[in-house]
Amino acid sequence: MLLTPKNNQMNLKTGILCLICFAGINTQAIDKKYELKSPDKKLSVSILTGDSTTYSVAYKGLNVVLTSAISMKLQNIELGKKVTINKAAASSGKEFNELTLSIKGDYAMVFRVYKEGFAYRFITNIKDSVKVISEQAVFNLLKSPAAFLQETDNYTSWEGPYVKYVSTELIANGKRATTPALFSYHDSGVELVIAESDLFDYPGMYVQKNGDQYNGNWAQYPTKTELGSWGNFVSVVKERAGFLASTTGKRTFPWRIVMVSVDDRDLLNNHLVRKLASPSILKDTSWIKPGKATWEWWHDALLPGADIPSGMPNRNTALYNYYVDFAAENKLEYLMIDAGWSDNYDLTKINPKNDVRGVIKRAKEKNVGVFLWCVGTTLLKDLDKNLDFLASIGAVGIKVDFFDRDDQLAMQWIETIAKEAAKRKLMVNFHGCSKPTGMEKTYPNIVNYEAVRGAESDKWDYTIDPAHHLLMPFIRMLAGPMDYTPGAMRNKTKAAFKPIDPGLPSGQGTRAHELAMFVLYDQPFAMLADSPVEYMKYPDIMQFLSAVPTVYDETKVLAAKIGEYAIVAKRKGEDWYAGAMTNWEPKDLELDLSFLKPGITYTADIYTDGPDAATNAEQYVHQTIEVTNRTKMKVKMAPGGGFAIMIKKSIFKK
Structure with a gap:
């Protein structure tokens, strides 16, 4: 220069x-x-x-x-x-x-x-x-x-x-x-x-x-x-x-x-916060594994039709073993156990209804890791003792909640927890916290942050509608990963949605719109927020949710407008995943697959809004077709709609 x-x-x-x-x-x-x-x-x-x-x-x-x-x-x-x-x-x-x-x-x-x-x-x-x-x-x-x-x-x-x-x-x-x-x-x-x-x-x-x-x-x-x-x-x-x-x-x-x-597309691929952050201080990161988790809190631990008692009063060993089995059968890497497994003020006092050690041991045998929730102030009372305890019972990660501050002292807490957790090979999902500022690059055991108006608000109000879904990626996500907790299977139109708490909540927007979040949103540690029994009703949906990665090798933003719509394609290895969402306005978009390698035929599993999705938001269409880099697809999105596509190399080549 x-x-x-x-x-x-x-x-x-x-x-x-x-x-x-x-x-x-x-x-x-x-x-x-x-x-x-x-x-x-x-x-x-x-x-x-x-x-x-x-x-x-x-x-x-x-x-x-x-x-x-x-x-x-x-x-x-x-x-x-x-x-x-x-x-x-x-x-x-x-x-x-x-x-x-x-x-x-x-x-x-x-x-x-x-x-x-x-x-x-x-x-x-x-x-x-x-x-x-x-x-x-x-x-x-x-x-x-x-x-x-x-x-x-x-x-x-x-x-x-x-x-x-x-x-x-x-x-x-x-x-x-x-x-x-x-x-x-x-x-x-x-x-x-x-x-x-x-x-x-x-x-x-x-x-x-x-x-x-x-x-x-x-x-x-x-x-x-x-x-x-x-x-x-x-x-x-x-x-x-x-x-x-x-x-x-x-x-x-x-x-x-x-x-x-x-260009609004550039905002969806702007990583300046991470680029400016300090490099990792961890020499060994092989134990840090992004992935998806089944989780009981959003749907009140309800398993309608299951052969065991469920619901929040029945969060016991049998219930969590059920979630472990669901995760293992569907190739989900984790179970997230939320509040209630231990005393909120002394996390070493385990709820006698839940043999958490036994659940973790059984999960490990099935290649499922377990994250455990805790209160930030409780964890910090004796950080070394509490982290040693969590590691000793076999947890692979912790969800630390209720900081509700970002003054100097609170930011010291967050770094200290990340640093000390890393010494015990514990991953960390921060909740009730301030927005990320690149610390997850310095301490890559930080696998997610909340700091977003997420799916929990569906239980209480109308604020997180498809318009909100199309603002977060252009604003909040520029700071870093976010734990929105998608995966609602009771999908509602604008007219039909009502908040539900307690009970089984719904999500605003279509089923295909909800699936697209797993591609569009940056979430290395991603929740499947709804009840396992709901996902089991739709094996083709679980085919997608089991396969979709949480971190990718390459991102291409194909079309985007703040608060209105977005189409994003992401590559993991040889496979591509694409997702699109619109706000409450219906949208017709073209998906151009020219980003695929030429001369190769791919198999695409496509999940689109059904013909009546404007009135029945749960309706979707799943089809499997062959595509190449010359394929261009016209896709109609219903109000609050979207689509999700999984593209894998076919055994046939042209």
């Missing part, structure tokens, strides 16, 4: 950067401007340092983020203010160009531009520990874009519905939202997503409306907590300090990200 001050070009081996000095070089803070471009030259970032530090972002010359200030206030220095540059170093990676500014005061600012977006972070090299009093992260958006936001008035929830605004002018000043947060410019077609990555030992970022711009917002450090809220076992903050974090002075701080896209 080239480092080129205006009127005086200098060559560096590592990249392209433009530097303009507005004053002579001396030891005082002077204005300096840097231009950093993405490898494809479409995205450019202007960085200005001096008395303050600002950035702006342009896509193909169109300013999409106007001049925006960044800084971080420590107890005795304000990073990004009165900047004196000691060294400006340009470099490039395989997918990005980078600028590192080493600054007087033992810190640096790092800026990166990918084709997918822009990111920056602070790095400190201060001998002593530091307190972060506040941080300034301004996102000064062009004009008044439309917005899709999961709004919140607290620092405890990432499971709300998305609110769509045709203009940010309609949003009340001071309104806060979780990240990722999506902003859309309809006139130019540009989509912006604000996110963060590599979050360790620091509070999570929200965005807050402040006049014509959005500002980063964080929970302050908790100084007084007590157990309360759900089950009286959630750590509830009662008082907070006047600072964000107390931390080591030699560290990197989280990446602040602005993703940029002019």
